Amino acid sequence: MELLAPSDYSARLTEAVAALPAVDVAVTDCLGLVLAEPVIARASLPGFDNSAMDGYAVRAQDVPDAGTVLPVAGVVPAGDTRRNRLEPGTAWQIMTGAPVPDGADTVVQVELTDGGTDEVRFERAAEPGVSIRRAGEDVSAGDEVLAAGTRIAARHVPVLVAAGSATVRVIPRPKVAVISTGDELRSVGDELAYGQIIDTNAPMLAALARQAGFEVVHIGRSGDTAEAVLAAVEQASDAGADAIITTGGVSAGAFEPLKAAFEGGSEITFSKVAMQPGKPQGFGIIGDRMPLFALPGNPVSSLVSFVMFVAPALRTMAGRTTDIAWLSARVTKGWRTSPGRAQIARVRLSQNDHGLGVAPSGGPGSHLMGGLAHADALAWIDASADEVTAGDEVRVVSLEGEFA
Numbered sequence: 092m093e094l095l096a097p098s099d100y101s102a103r104l105t106e107a108v109a110a111l112p113a114v115d116v117a118v119t120d121c122l123g124l125v126l127a128e129p130v131i132a133r134a135s136l137p138g139f140d141n142s143a144m145d146g147y148a149v150r151a152q153d154v155p156d157a158g159t160v161l162p163v164a165g166v167v168p169a170g171d172t173r174r175n176r177l178e179p180g181t182a183w184q185i186m187t188g189a190p191v192p193d194g195a196d197t198v199v200q201v202e203l204t205d206g207g208t209d210e211v212r213f214e215r216a217a218e219p220g221v222s223i224r225r226a227g228e229d230v231s232a233g234d235e236v237l238a239a240g241t242r243i244a245a246r247h248v249p250v251l252v253a254a255g256s257a258t259v260r261v262i263p264r265p266k267v268a269v270i271s272t273g274d275e276l277r278s279v280g281d282e283l284a285y286g287q288i289i290d291t292n293a294p295m296l297a298a299l300a301r302q303a304g305f306e307v308v309h310i311g312r313s314g315d316t317a318e319a320v321l322a323a324v325e326q327a328s329d330a331g332a333d334a335i336i337t338t339g340g341v342s343a344g345a346f347e348p349l350k351a352a353f354e355g356g357s358e359i360t361f362s363k364v365a366m367q368p369g370k371p372q373g374f375g376i377i378g379d380r381m382p383l384f385a386l387p388g389n390p391v392s393s394l395v396s397f398v399m400f401v402a403p404a405l406r407t408m409a410g411r412t413t414d415i416a417w418l419s420a421r422v423t424k425g426w427r428t429s430p431g432r433a434q435i436a437r438v439r440l441s442q443n444d445h446g447l448g449v450a451p452s453g454g455p456g457s458h459l460m461g462g463l464a465h466a467d468a469l470a471w472i473d474a475s476a477d478e479v480t481a482g483d484e485v486r487v488v489s490l491e492g493e494f495a
């Protein structure tokens with residue numbers, strides 16, 4: 092079977108999936124979701140002329156000189172719903188955010204007065220148009236305040252909420268089900284007999300999916316028969332998943348239950364990708380439109396497969412970017428690699444005078460979980476390289492964030 096370039100394999104997956112149908116979500120629950128439609132302001136912002144300072148609302152012409160004294164008509168606090176009117180030759184004491192009385196054309200900040208409550212003395216002549224936030228100066232009703240395709244971050248929340256709609260149309264977070272396969276697996280907390288191991292992949296993939304911004308709706312496990320896998324996949328679909336991730340059972344040996352369940356059928360294609368770790372991969376759409384990602388079983392292989400292939404496809408389903416957030420880093424300590432396949436190396440990043448530095452972390456074995464915990468990034472080493480040398484520039488993706 093020919094080896095596929097990792098980029099070609101990833102493209103095959105992202106092209107096979109599509110953004111999920113849009114839904115209406117409360118504006119306060121949209122963090123991390125992508126807008127399916129633009130957000131149009133229902134109201135202008137600010138909604139009314141209001142004071143930018145604590146001070147006194149006056150007509151500038153009534154305060155022509157330092158030493159002018161005016162009677163104070165009253166106080167306008169923030170939240171005052173009265174429509175106040177300024178009589179010529181008077182002042183209203185006013186607080187930041189309070190509506191400016193009709194007839195006032197400026198606000199003199201309290202620091203430029205004696206702060207009086209019955210009457211107020213001004214330290215200098217007033218200028219018109221000062222310290223008033225004008226209605227609509229930020230946003231006009233009818234303006235598009237956020238474009239379709241925007242991924243809601245904290246900075247978008249104020250305008251989203253103030254624009255006046257209780258809900259917005261967004262692409263929902265894909266719901267992911269994770270299934271690990273293997274007769275040797277037991278769950279965390281179980282007693283282990285000789286030859287058995289804890290299922291680490293399902294909890295890890297659930298954590299990866301959540302870290303990358305998706306929702307996990309089901310975590311399952313199956314033994315090493317085709318029937319067990321098919322039953323676990325059915326359970327995952329019944330749990331309301333939008334996508335299923337399996338691990339294990341995709342290599343060339345015996346007891347490869349994913350292959351036993353799907354090989355030769357039309358739904359899942361098994362491939363070999365020119366990448367180390369993560370060479371054996373399976374992918375397809377089962378049933379109506381359920382993507383199934385069949386990852387290799389070694390923990391590091393399945394982590395790398397998630398970052399490189401699954402996350403970009405799930406992001407496509409979420410309306411987000413397919414791109415991986417590669418950064419450029421300079422190798423501070425070299426290592427050997429085997430040519431012919433792209434190596435996705437576990438590395439540690441450091442910050443130095445020249446920018447980002449990168450050094451190998453842990454051994455290369457795909458079963459090394461202790462080592463994996465010390466790595467904080469993956470480095471991409473081209474298939475043509477047989478060695479990475481100090482000073483080389485390489486691409487790295489952090490394992491701390493969303494990978495995008």
Ligand code: AMP
Binds near residue numbers: 271288290339341390
């Ligand atoms: P497989 O791809 O099923 O042949 O598994 C390859 C290696 O990964 C074997 O050593 C398995 O025991 C191990 N492995 C498979 N699945 C898991 C899992 N969920 N958690 C931990 N190790 C696993």
Ligand code: MG
Binds near residue numbers: 339
């Ligand atoms: Mg197995």
